[in-house]
Structure formats: structure tokens, C-alpha cells
Amino acid sequence: MEVWLYTIISVLIVSLISLIGIFIFSWKHENVHKALIFLVSFAAGTLLGDAFIHLIPEAMENGKISVPIFILLGFMIFFALEKIIHWRHCHEIECEEHNKTFSYIIMFGDAIHNLIDGIIIAASYLVSIPVGIATTLAVVMHEIPQEIGDFGSLIYAGFTKKKALAYNFISASTAFFGAIGALTISANVKGFADALVPIAAGGFIYIASADMIPELHKHGKEKIGHSVWQLIFMGLGIAVMAALLFLE
Numbered sequence: 001m002e003v004w005l006y007t008i009i010s011v012l013i014v015s016l017i018s019l020i021g022i023f024i025f026s027w028k029h030e031n032v033h034k035a036l037i038f039l040v041s042f043a044a045g046t047l048l049g050d051a052f053i054h055l056i057p058e059a060m061e062n063g064k065i066s067v068p069i070f071i072l073l074g075f076m077i078f079f080a081l082e083k084i085i086h087w088r089h090c091h092e093i094e095c096e097e098h099n100k101t102f103s104y105i106i107m108f109g110d111a112i113h114n115l116i117d118g119i120i121i122a123a124s125y126l127v128s129i130p131v132g133i134a135t136t137l138a139v140v141m142h143e144i145p146q147e148i149g150d151f152g153s154l155i156y157a158g159f160t161k162k163k164a165l166a167y168n169f170i171s172a173s174t175a176f177f178g179a180i181g182a183l184t185i186s187a188n189v190k191g192f193a194d195a196l197v198p199i200a201a202g203g204f205i206y207i208a209s210a211d212m213i214p215e216l217h218k219h220g221k222e223k224i225g226h227s228v229w230q231l232i233f234m235g236l237g238i239a240v241m242a243a244l245l246f247l248e
Helices: 002-019 029-062 067-085 100-127 129-156 161-188 192-220 224-247
Strands: none
Touching: 002 100, 002 129, 002 161, 029 067, 029 100, 029 129, 029 192, 029 224, 067 100, 067 192, 100 129, 100 161, 100 192, 129 161, 129 192, 129 224, 161 192
């Protein structure tokens, strides 16, 4: 019951992140843009930190499966998802790809993405409460810049603020189905969580390296100082994940 409680609370927190856009959107565009890129840096650090400091060591310690194979499988699964359903993590307010028609495809992709987030969070709590907390924090930090970008892009595509909020929240709520499904299946399928943990690690590595870091390169080439701050925030994200080891 403790695992269920932690999982549901964590998924609720992640889902509520979808509403953050309404608070941020009143800020000046330049301030939001500057804040977003550093949030992306921090989020990349938390994803990589969670993968290498928590998920992979836990999977290796278990020793029941071929961890490198499942990490690569996770990497390939997330690559395939991005290709098949046009799932794109938008970190811009005015994203050119977000016309109204394409926005529906993006929201469908986000729904699948959030479903997977729910599965990953549940699987992490099945390993241990500290690992679940670390993974939840990594997911939350990744969701903040994404949800701000998605909300702004929906507005830019012509949606009203109410509709943009509603669609974003509905998309985020699929995490509940993923979490509940994962907890239910794990109770009946032996080794389910053991396989999901390294797959999640591979997915996190993919998101950070193939999606977020290229975004940082795109925005950090103007000034050396800007790049240094990106590196600092990424390091802070990794440091937070390392600090969470003290919870174990």
C-alpha cells in the first residue's frame, strides 16, 4: 500500500505540472525564454543523474537480467516512439511546428509520453521509495520546461488559455493509467519492474542526449558565459540526484 500511495501522489504532482503554463505565461517573453533554457539544462542533469546514479546501479545490483541490453532497448524504444508518433519535446513558446493540426498530434504524443512516465515512476517505487522519489524529481524537472513550451505553443497555434490548459492536463493525466497498470501488472508478472528500470534508464539517457542537449547547443553558442551557466545547471541537476543517495 505504501508503494501505491507514493506512486499516486507522485503521479498527481507530475500531472499538476501541466498547469504551470498559466502562471508563467504572464511573464515577459524574454524572461521566460532565458529561464527555460536553464531549466532544460537542470532537467537534463536530473535525467542523466537518475539514470546513472540510481536506476542503472539498482538494476545491476538486482542481477537477474542483462542490464546493458535493456538500457539499449529503452533507448531504441524512445527513439521509435519519437519517430512513429511525432512526439517532440518543445522548449519554445512560439514553436513553428505547432500549428493547430499538428498540435493534436503533439498532444497525442505527450499523452503516450506521460503514460510511460507513470509506468516508470511506478516501476521505480517498486525498487525502493528513495529510487521512486529520485525518478519522480527527474520526471518533474523534465516536465516543467516541456509543459511551459507546450502550453505556449498551443496558445500560439490559436487555442484559448482554457482549452490549452484542459488539453495539457488531460494529456498529463494519462500518467495515472500508466502507473496503475504497471503496479497491477507487477503484482502478477514476476520480474516486470526489474526489466522496466533499465529500460527507463535508457529512455532518460535518450531524452537528455537526443532531445535536451541539442537544444542547449542551439542556444549556448552565442556566448561562452551562457554555455558555462548551462553546464553549471546541468551539474546541479546531477548533484541533486547524487544528494538523494543519502535517502537510501
